[in-house]
Amino acid sequence: MDFVFKVCSEYRRILKPNASMVLFFGYRHAGWIAHELQRRGLFTFRMPLIWVKDNPMPSVRRTTFRSCYEMGLWLINDGGTFQQPRTFNFLTQARMRNVMSYLIGRDGYKRTQHPTEKPELLTRRLVEIFTDEGDIVLDNFAGGGTTGVAAFKAGRHAISIERETNYIAMITKRQKAVEQRLSQESAKRA
Numbered sequence: 001m002d003f004v005f006k007v008c009s010e011y012r013r014i015l016k017p018n019a020s021m022v023l024f025f026g027y028r029h030a031g032w033i034a035h036e037l038q039r040r041g042l043f044t045f046r047m048p049l050i051w052v053k054d055n056p057m058p059s060v061r062r063t064t065f066r067s068c069y070e071m072g073l074w075l076i077n078d079g080g081t082f083q084q085p086r087t088f089n090f091l092t093q094a095r096m097r098n099v100m101s102y103l104i105g106r107d108g109y110k111r112t113q114h115p116t117e118k119p120e121l122l123t124r125r126l127v128e129i130f131t132d133e134g135d136i137v138l139d140n141f142a143g144g145g146t147t148g149v150a151a152f153k154a155g156r157h158a159i160s161i162e163r164e165t166n167y168i169a170m171i172t173k174r175q176k177a178v179e180q181r182l183s184q185e186s187a188k189r190a
Protein backbone atom coordinates (compact mmCIF):
# COMPACT_ATOMS: atom_id res chain seq x y z
CA MET A 1 0.00 0.00 0.00
CA ASP A 2 3.08 2.29 0.03
CA PHE A 3 2.25 2.98 -3.61
CA VAL A 4 -1.06 4.62 -2.62
CA PHE A 5 0.65 7.10 -0.28
CA LYS A 6 3.43 7.84 -2.79
CA VAL A 7 0.82 8.64 -5.45
CA CYS A 8 -1.25 10.69 -2.99
CA SER A 9 1.83 12.75 -2.03
CA GLU A 10 2.15 13.61 -5.72
CA TYR A 11 -1.56 14.54 -5.88
CA ARG A 12 -0.99 16.79 -2.86
CA ARG A 13 1.83 18.52 -4.78
CA ILE A 14 0.12 18.98 -8.14
CA LEU A 15 -3.53 19.63 -7.31
CA LYS A 16 -4.65 23.19 -6.60
CA PRO A 17 -4.99 24.10 -2.90
CA ASN A 18 -8.26 22.75 -1.47
CA ALA A 19 -9.13 21.02 -4.76
CA SER A 20 -11.30 17.91 -4.44
CA MET A 21 -10.20 14.42 -5.38
CA VAL A 22 -12.32 11.27 -5.58
CA LEU A 23 -10.52 7.95 -5.05
CA PHE A 24 -12.50 4.76 -5.70
CA PHE A 25 -11.33 1.97 -3.43
CA GLY A 26 -12.38 -1.51 -2.39
CA TYR A 27 -14.28 -1.51 0.92
CA ARG A 28 -11.55 -3.50 2.70
CA HIS A 29 -9.08 -0.63 2.34
CA ALA A 30 -11.16 2.53 1.98
CA GLY A 31 -11.59 3.23 5.71
CA TRP A 32 -8.00 3.01 6.89
CA ILE A 33 -6.64 4.76 3.78
CA ALA A 34 -8.98 7.72 4.39
CA HIS A 35 -7.84 7.86 8.01
CA GLU A 36 -4.14 7.52 7.13
CA LEU A 37 -4.26 10.25 4.43
CA GLN A 38 -5.47 12.65 7.09
CA ARG A 39 -3.02 11.44 9.76
CA ARG A 40 -0.09 11.92 7.36
CA GLY A 41 -1.13 15.54 6.69
CA LEU A 42 -2.04 14.96 3.05
CA PHE A 43 -5.81 15.18 2.53
CA THR A 44 -8.97 15.65 4.58
CA PHE A 45 -11.53 12.91 4.10
CA ARG A 46 -14.96 14.55 3.76
CA MET A 47 -17.43 11.84 2.82
CA PRO A 48 -17.95 8.54 1.07
CA LEU A 49 -19.61 8.80 -2.34
CA ILE A 50 -21.42 5.58 -3.14
CA TRP A 51 -22.17 4.32 -6.62
CA VAL A 52 -25.03 1.80 -6.37
CA LYS A 53 -25.02 -0.63 -9.28
CA ASP A 54 -28.61 -1.25 -10.24
CA ASN A 55 -27.57 -4.25 -12.34
CA PRO A 56 -24.93 -6.02 -10.19
CA MET A 57 -23.16 -9.16 -11.38
CA PRO A 58 -24.92 -12.36 -10.28
CA SER A 59 -23.48 -14.47 -7.46
CA VAL A 60 -22.72 -17.41 -9.72
CA ARG A 61 -21.96 -20.02 -7.01
CA ARG A 62 -24.53 -18.52 -4.61
CA THR A 63 -22.02 -18.59 -1.75
CA THR A 64 -21.90 -14.85 -1.09
CA PHE A 65 -23.84 -11.62 -1.55
CA ARG A 66 -23.95 -9.82 -4.87
CA SER A 67 -21.60 -6.83 -4.88
CA CYS A 68 -23.88 -3.84 -5.51
CA TYR A 69 -21.80 -0.74 -4.81
CA GLU A 70 -18.45 0.98 -5.16
CA MET A 71 -17.18 3.59 -2.76
CA GLY A 72 -15.34 6.76 -3.73
CA LEU A 73 -13.54 8.75 -1.05
CA TRP A 74 -14.12 12.49 -1.37
CA LEU A 75 -10.85 14.10 -0.27
CA ILE A 76 -9.70 17.72 -0.05
CA ASN A 77 -6.13 18.75 -0.88
CA ASP A 78 -5.60 20.76 2.32
CA GLY A 79 -2.90 18.88 4.22
CA GLY A 80 -5.53 17.35 6.48
CA THR A 81 -6.64 20.68 7.98
CA PHE A 82 -10.37 20.41 7.17
CA GLN A 83 -10.76 23.35 4.76
CA GLN A 84 -13.75 24.07 2.53
CA PRO A 85 -13.37 22.66 -1.00
CA ARG A 86 -12.01 25.07 -3.60
CA THR A 87 -15.07 24.41 -5.82
CA PHE A 88 -18.38 22.92 -4.79
CA ASN A 89 -21.20 23.45 -7.28
CA PHE A 90 -24.39 22.38 -5.53
CA LEU A 91 -26.63 20.84 -8.20
CA THR A 92 -30.13 19.99 -6.92
CA GLN A 93 -31.09 18.38 -3.60
CA ALA A 94 -31.88 15.17 -5.50
CA ARG A 95 -28.55 15.19 -7.34
CA MET A 96 -26.51 15.90 -4.20
CA ARG A 97 -27.30 12.65 -2.40
CA ASN A 98 -24.05 10.83 -1.68
CA VAL A 99 -25.63 7.59 -2.89
CA MET A 100 -25.96 7.57 -6.67
CA SER A 101 -27.59 4.85 -8.75
CA TYR A 102 -26.30 4.01 -12.19
CA LEU A 103 -26.32 0.90 -14.33
CA ILE A 104 -23.07 -0.85 -15.19
CA GLY A 105 -22.56 -0.41 -18.88
CA ARG A 106 -26.07 -0.83 -20.13
CA ASP A 107 -27.22 2.75 -19.59
CA GLY A 108 -26.33 3.58 -23.18
CA TYR A 109 -23.12 5.29 -22.14
CA LYS A 110 -20.73 2.32 -22.18
CA ARG A 111 -18.29 3.15 -24.91
CA THR A 112 -15.34 0.77 -24.54
CA GLN A 113 -14.45 -2.84 -23.81
CA HIS A 114 -12.65 -1.81 -20.61
CA PRO A 115 -13.77 -4.25 -17.90
CA THR A 116 -14.30 -1.65 -15.19
CA GLU A 117 -15.49 1.35 -17.19
CA LYS A 118 -17.47 3.68 -14.93
CA PRO A 119 -20.79 5.18 -16.04
CA GLU A 120 -20.12 8.41 -17.85
CA LEU A 121 -23.07 10.10 -16.14
CA LEU A 122 -21.56 9.35 -12.71
CA THR A 123 -18.16 10.84 -13.57
CA ARG A 124 -19.80 13.82 -15.27
CA ARG A 125 -21.84 14.54 -12.17
CA LEU A 126 -18.70 14.53 -10.01
CA VAL A 127 -16.81 16.70 -12.51
CA GLU A 128 -19.63 19.28 -12.51
CA ILE A 129 -19.75 19.41 -8.72
CA PHE A 130 -16.02 19.65 -8.04
CA THR A 131 -14.76 21.77 -10.96
CA ASP A 132 -15.71 24.82 -13.01
CA GLU A 133 -15.69 25.24 -16.77
CA GLY A 134 -12.13 25.66 -18.04
CA ASP A 135 -10.58 23.74 -15.10
CA ILE A 136 -8.26 20.80 -15.69
CA VAL A 137 -9.42 17.33 -14.56
CA LEU A 138 -6.81 14.62 -13.98
CA ASP A 139 -7.38 10.86 -14.15
CA ASN A 140 -4.07 9.02 -14.09
CA PHE A 141 -5.71 5.57 -13.96
CA ALA A 142 -7.80 6.38 -16.99
CA GLY A 143 -8.93 2.88 -18.06
CA GLY A 144 -11.51 3.43 -20.81
CA GLY A 145 -11.13 7.21 -20.57
CA THR A 146 -14.54 7.93 -19.01
CA THR A 147 -13.38 10.81 -16.82
CA GLY A 148 -11.67 12.59 -19.71
CA VAL A 149 -14.72 12.32 -21.95
CA ALA A 150 -17.08 13.48 -19.19
CA ALA A 151 -14.77 16.42 -18.44
CA PHE A 152 -14.56 17.39 -22.10
CA LYS A 153 -18.36 17.29 -22.55
CA ALA A 154 -18.74 19.46 -19.45
CA GLY A 155 -16.42 22.13 -20.89
CA ARG A 156 -13.37 21.22 -18.79
CA HIS A 157 -9.88 20.24 -19.94
CA ALA A 158 -8.66 16.74 -19.16
CA ILE A 159 -5.41 14.89 -18.60
CA SER A 160 -5.80 11.10 -18.95
CA ILE A 161 -2.90 8.75 -18.16
CA GLU A 162 -3.03 4.98 -18.73
CA ARG A 163 -0.26 2.37 -18.87
CA GLU A 164 -1.88 -0.33 -21.05
CA THR A 165 -1.40 0.25 -24.77
CA ASN A 166 -4.73 -1.31 -25.79
CA TYR A 167 -6.62 0.93 -23.35
CA ILE A 168 -4.74 4.00 -24.62
CA ALA A 169 -6.00 3.11 -28.12
CA MET A 170 -9.57 2.89 -26.75
CA ILE A 171 -9.24 6.26 -25.02
CA THR A 172 -7.85 7.96 -28.12
CA LYS A 173 -10.61 6.58 -30.36
CA ARG A 174 -13.33 7.53 -27.88
CA GLN A 175 -11.95 11.02 -27.31
CA LYS A 176 -11.68 11.68 -31.06
CA ALA A 177 -15.29 10.55 -31.64
CA VAL A 178 -16.52 12.91 -28.91
CA GLU A 179 -14.46 15.83 -30.24
CA GLN A 180 -15.83 15.20 -33.73
CA ARG A 181 -19.44 15.04 -32.52
CA LEU A 182 -19.12 18.19 -30.43
CA SER A 183 -17.58 20.13 -33.29
CA GLN A 184 -20.32 18.95 -35.70
CA GLU A 185 -22.98 20.05 -33.20
CA SER A 186 -21.37 23.45 -32.77
CA ALA A 187 -21.08 23.86 -36.58
CA LYS A 188 -24.85 23.11 -36.87
CA ARG A 189 -25.64 25.73 -34.25
CA ALA A 190 -23.47 28.40 -35.97
Ligand SMILES: C[S@@+](CC[C@H](N)C(=O)[O-])C[C@H]1O[C@@H](n2cnc3c(N)ncnc32)[C@H](O)[C@@H]1O
Pocket residue numbers: 114116117118119140141142143144145146147161162163164167
Ligand atom coordinates in the same frame (compact mmCIF):
# COMPACT_ATOMS: atom_id res chain seq x y z
C1 LIG B 1 -10.25 0.77 -12.52
S1 LIG B 1 -9.52 1.13 -14.04
C2 LIG B 1 -10.15 2.74 -14.38
C3 LIG B 1 -11.45 2.72 -15.10
C4 LIG B 1 -11.90 4.10 -15.53
N1 LIG B 1 -12.30 4.89 -14.40
C5 LIG B 1 -13.03 4.02 -16.55
O1 LIG B 1 -14.16 4.45 -16.27
O2 LIG B 1 -12.82 3.49 -17.64
C6 LIG B 1 -7.85 1.44 -13.58
C7 LIG B 1 -6.88 1.59 -14.74
O3 LIG B 1 -5.62 2.04 -14.22
C8 LIG B 1 -4.58 1.52 -15.03
N2 LIG B 1 -3.33 1.58 -14.25
C9 LIG B 1 -2.97 0.82 -13.20
N3 LIG B 1 -1.77 1.20 -12.73
C10 LIG B 1 -1.36 2.24 -13.49
C11 LIG B 1 -0.20 3.06 -13.50
N4 LIG B 1 0.78 2.87 -12.62
N5 LIG B 1 -0.12 4.05 -14.42
C12 LIG B 1 -1.12 4.25 -15.32
N6 LIG B 1 -2.25 3.50 -15.37
C13 LIG B 1 -2.36 2.49 -14.47
C14 LIG B 1 -5.06 0.11 -15.36
O4 LIG B 1 -4.46 -0.36 -16.55
C15 LIG B 1 -6.58 0.31 -15.51
O5 LIG B 1 -6.95 0.47 -16.85
